[in-house]
Amino acid sequence: MFVKHGMNSGFSSLASSAVLRRQQFLIRSLKGYSVSDKIRMEAVKCLSGGASLEANAESVLRAITPSLDPTRHKGQAGKIAVIGGCREYTGAPYFAAISALKIGADLSHVFCTEGAATVIKSYSPELIVHPILEESYNISVVNDEGKRDISKKILSEFDKWMERFDCLVVGPGLGRDPFLLECVSKIMTRARQSNVPIVVDGDGLFLVTNSIELVSGYRLAVLTPNVNEYKRLVQKVLGCDVNDQNTHGELLSLSKQIGGVTILRKGKSDLISDGEKVQSVSIYGSPRRCGGQGDILSGSVAVFLSWARQCNSAAERESTISRTNPTVLGCIAGSALLRKAAALAFEHKKRSTLTTDIIEHLGQSLEAISPAS
Ligand SMILES: NC(=O)C1=CN([C@@H]2O[C@H](COP(=O)(O)OP(=O)(O)OC[C@H]3O[C@@H](n4cnc5c(N)ncnc54)[C@H](O)[C@@H]3O)[C@@H](O)[C@H]2O)[C@@H](O)CC1
Numbered sequence: 001m002f003v004k005h006g007m008n009s010g011f012s013s014l015a016s017s018a019v020l021r022r023q024q025f026l027i028r029s030l031k032g033y034s035v036s037d038k039i040r041m042e043a044v045k046c047l048s049g050g051a052s053l054e055a056n057a058e059s060v061l062r063a064i065t066p067s068l069d070p071t072r073h074k075g076q077a078g079k080i081a082v083i084g085g086c087r088e089y090t091g092a093p094y095f096a097a098i099s100a101l102k103i104g105a106d107l108s109h110v111f112c113t114e115g116a117a118t119v120i121k122s123y124s125p126e127l128i129v130h131p132i133l134e135e136s137y138n139i140s141v142v143n144d145e146g147k148r149d150i151s152k153k154i155l156s157e158f159d160k161w162m163e164r165f166d167c168l169v170v171g172p173g174l175g176r177d178p179f180l181l182e183c184v185s186k187i188m189t190r191a192r193q194s195n196v197p198i199v200v201d202g203d204g205l206f207l208v209t210n211s212i213e214l215v216s217g218y219r220l221a222v223l224t225p226n227v228n229e230y231k232r233l234v235q236k237v238l239g240c241d242v243n244d245q246n247t248h249g250e251l252l253s254l255s256k257q258i259g260g261v262t263i264l265r266k267g268k269s270d271l272i273s274d275g276e277k278v279q280s281v282s283i284y285g286s287p288r289r290c291g292g293q294g295d296i297l298s299g300s301v302a303v304f305l306s307w308a309r310q311c312n313s314a315a316e317r318e319s320t321i322s323r324t325n326p327t328v329l330g331c332i333a334g335s336a337l338l339r340k341a342a343a344l345a346f347e348h349k350k351r352s353t354l355t356t357d358i359i360e361h362l363g364q365s366l367e368a369i370s371p372a373s
């Protein structure tokens with residue numbers, strides 16, 4: 001009876017499957033003792049050690065999501081900019097930018113190449129799209145001096161907007177063109193000088209892995225590597241292969257080695273560390289691994305990180321949460337919401353679940369945890 005109830009309440013969402021198996025084992029071994037269900041649950045939590053690692057994601061989401069206060073003006077709930085979108089990819093920046101809006105940001109911008117801009121604009125009139133980036137193939141006849149001028153123009157175009165942003169997402173669908181990446185490096189350096197948080201994902205991680213100084217020591221940077229991106233990062237920064245026997249130690253070392261940037265290692269459980277400790281989010285998501293879910297995550301982390309920073313200054317957060325790095329809170333909240341939305345989408349669409357279906361469930365998933373009124 002207790003087991004069934006426990007599994008259906010928040011308890012199940014707090015545990016990875018391995019921890020759950022251990023908890024079930026412990027519950028079975030506790031049978032026959034005259035303890036109440038509540039005490040038994042506490043005992044199981046302590047014995048399993050799962051509760052200290054798994055983030056209390058719902059509390060984080062509740063604590064950092066701002067109320068819809070009628071006195072607030074446009075922009076106060078977040079202004080996000082995604083830097084990405086090139087000849088090959090238009091979906092990824094769209095997914096990241098539209099997810100930010102669907103969660104509750106007020107404005108979402110995309111900085112991309114001219115060709116990608118028309119396509120992204122046609123996906124949604126909600127996005128503000130800046131066709132400022134250039135790829136080498138478009139300027140192949142331009143000499144070095146001309147290229148320097150183009151690069152300066154791109155930077156000054158971006159500068160006009162940068163101070164307005166609460167967070168940048170660098171990389172979804174950015175591509176790997178050398179000229180374009182060089183310009184994006186300059187944009188990142190400028191954002192860093194202005195203390196604008198940066199979530200680095202996709203091809204942004206390709207750039208950063210090869211130029212780690214772009215983020216090294218920047219406490220407002222978040223890296224969100226998938227399996228491949230994490231492997232490349234570990235090889236480059238730690239000079240070894242990924243060690244699955246020392247997952248937590250390795251993530252801690254990686255974050256410390258990059259000067260305390262927050263890393264969200266995506267996978268079966270999402271692992272998050274800023275070099276102090278490792279927290280996980282293992283809420284059940286979806287068995288569908290369609291492309292684009294990481295893009296939803298990067299846009300979501302940007303919004304929650306911005307909200308967490310606002311709470312920090314307004315001292316609104318619960319005490320246990322207020323001691324946590326806002327970049328870590330942003331990762332916990334983003335990961336939990338994506339997983340909840342993915343679970344809901346899968347319930348309806350099963351095998352045909354796509355990233356756009358998951359995006360449609362972001363609002364409903366947040367509403368269930370932090371109602372709008
Ligand atoms: N619709 C779109 O426009 C999308 C564009 N995307 C963009 O595509 C660019 C490249 O990202 P990728 O994620 O493909 O680059 P990766 O270097 O991570 O992946 C390259 C290849 O590795 C394989 N792979 C992925 N996950 C794996 C796993 N868990 N184990 C073993 N192999 C695995 C995949 O088959 C993929 O072809 C980025 O800019 C990204 O943002 C993706 O976000 C997906 C959606």
Ligand SMILES: Nc1ncnc2c1ncn2[C@@H]1O[C@H](COP(=O)(O)OP(=O)(O)OP(=O)(O)O)[C@@H](O)[C@H]1O
Pocket residue numbers: 202225226227266267268269270285286289290291292293294295296297335338339
């Ligand atoms: N094996 C898994 N089981 C459950 N959830 C997973 C698994 N792998 C990834 N996820 C979830 O999907 C999200 C996206 O992770 P994924 O590894 O697909 O990113 P990605 O490859 O960058 O995606 P994208 O296609 O957008 O580039 C993660 O945050 C995680 O919550």
Ligand SMILES: [Mg+2]
Pocket residue numbers: 201202226294295
């Ligand atoms: Mg990705």
